[in-house]
Amino acid sequence: MIEQRRNPFQNNQLHREATEWFVKMRGDEAESHRPDFERWLARGALHRTAYNRIANLYSAGKRVDWDNLPPARPVRGAAKRLWMTGIGAAAIVGFVAWRTVAVPMLPNDSGIHSASIEATRNLGAVQYATRLGEIRTVKLQDGSTLIIDTDTLVTVDFSETIRRLRLEHGRARFEVAHEARPFIVDAGEVAVLARGTVFDIAYVNGQEVQVHLIRGAVDVMRRGGARGAEATRLNPGEGLLYDGGATPRLSPPQAEPADEWPTGMVEFRKAPLSDVIAQMNRYAVTKVRLADPTLGTIEVSGVFRIDDPEALSVNLAQLLGLEIQRASGEIILTRRMK
Structure with a gap:
């Protein structure tokens, strides 16, 4: 018999934990919480699912015009469920907004340093995660395709002026749709800028970051470096490895196509x-x-x-x-x- 005080689902404990982590990872001190957050996610697929539900509910709540809702026409038996869903979304939006604005946060400059690229913050960010053995394909709102490898977590944060993503850990393939907004992917200390291209990024051990360009062109540079620091331009087939050394290691173009791990x-x-x-x-x-x-x-x-x-x-x-x-x-x- 399971002891109730050790049951993570007792009294919606898992839901509350996911909400708390969502709030922490929205704040400017997110990096300091990241090791504990990733250990919490690694406990199992249920934890990742609970977190994604909170993120999706928050995103849905942000899109609702609460002041101009049409008159309710509930169907018998469904009114209570609709009312509870609305209250839940509003509560999460309000709670996260309060924690973000009212609670003091320390500044944290984690953006890519470039004269033409400024880090922006969009509270509508969504995270996608995969369990062990899973390979998942996600169609993003701009038409880009995100292919997520096993045991991977990606944060997608689009604003009106920039498309920004962060590979928290794992590996992903990015098939970027053409449009005016820059498309930037952060992984560890590395930032990749691309427009209308296909590339892989792997960040699997907390230190090494591997970038491999399949089609198009990308610029790769260290995050947090000097403003105006020179970026490395990759050609199709080339790869770049950041392993903590002073300079990244460049691999020559491959005569054969890249491996087909998404299949x-x-x-x-x-x-x-x-x-x-x-x-x-x-x-x-x-x-x-x-x-x-x-x-x-x-x-x-x-x-x-x-x-x-x-x-x-x-x-x-x-x-x-x-x-x-x-x-x-x-x-x-x-x-x-x-």
Whole structure:
């Protein structure tokens, strides 16, 4: 029997926690709360779903003209539900507005430093998240397409003058619609400016940021640098890695198309088995482990479905002459017994 005091759903506790986190992440001190916020989201899909519901309800409430609503014509049995929904949206809008305006916040300059780009704040921001193993496609209000990889969180914050997004963690592909407003994506210490282009950004370990351009052109620069700092222009096929060093590392254009991870397929070319396992585990609830670390140096080539770790483990075992063992909730690849 579950103890009620430990039940996260008792008395709408999960709903209240999601509301509190929504308020904190709307404020200027959001960065100081981010580690705890991401740990809260990582507790499970229900937490991410609760947070998205609060964000969507708040966004819907902002679009309602409360002073010019038409006369209510409730259908029997639905009046109470409609009334409660309206009150809920109004309460969240009012609560967030009070916390944002009335409670003092410390200033925090996290914008990209450029003479033509100014950071703007739009209270209608929405966040999209995926669970382990999920790849999700979202159509944004400007016509752009956002493809979100496994275990990823993206904040979308559009205003009348700028389209701003933030990759909180994970990986995403951005297919940008043509229009006048700049399209900027922040990830860690990096900002990417693009118009009418397709590119990937990965930010999976809290430090390294990888940018890969598929089509068009993007400018990449460090956030928080000196005003007027020079940006790096990428050409199709090029990639850029920020790993905490003084200068980013540029990879040459690729002769072949970028991997098709949005379809769940990834091509490996003489990749160490340890790298393949690391990518596979990003999608896996049941993790895969090598019994002998020296197996990690085995080279792997081929196109595999990365979002099905169970099937990929079987394929790798057959391809490399390994055996599969299962113990303590994990899949173990080991050398075949002679």
